[in-house]
Amino acid sequence: MANRYALRMDLPxxxxxxxxxxxxxxxxxxxxxxxxxxxxxxxxxxxxxIRDVKRRERAERKS
Incomplete structure (x- = not known):
């Protein structure tokens, strides 16, 4: 499962x-x-x- 969140540098x-x-x-x-x-x-x-993966796994089980 792909990560939903990533980091981006705004300034140093x-x-x-x-x-x-x-x-x-x-x-x-x-x-x-x-x-x-x-x-x-x-x-x-x-x-x-981690929270997002758990949330999506719960949603898949309900489908």
Missing amino acids: QSWAIIDVFTGQPAVVRQRVMVGMSPQDANALVDQMN
Whole structure:
């Protein structure tokens, strides 16, 4: 299953988490995921992809 979220460098040492399906920055709890440190962005993108895979697997089982 393809990852839904990826990292994109906005400026040196400033990263965004992008929804690869839409090409837009991801939004979590009404916060746009831009201007992040490399460490925070890496940790969060992994968590977001894990949650998304679990969500899609649940949806497939229901179909």
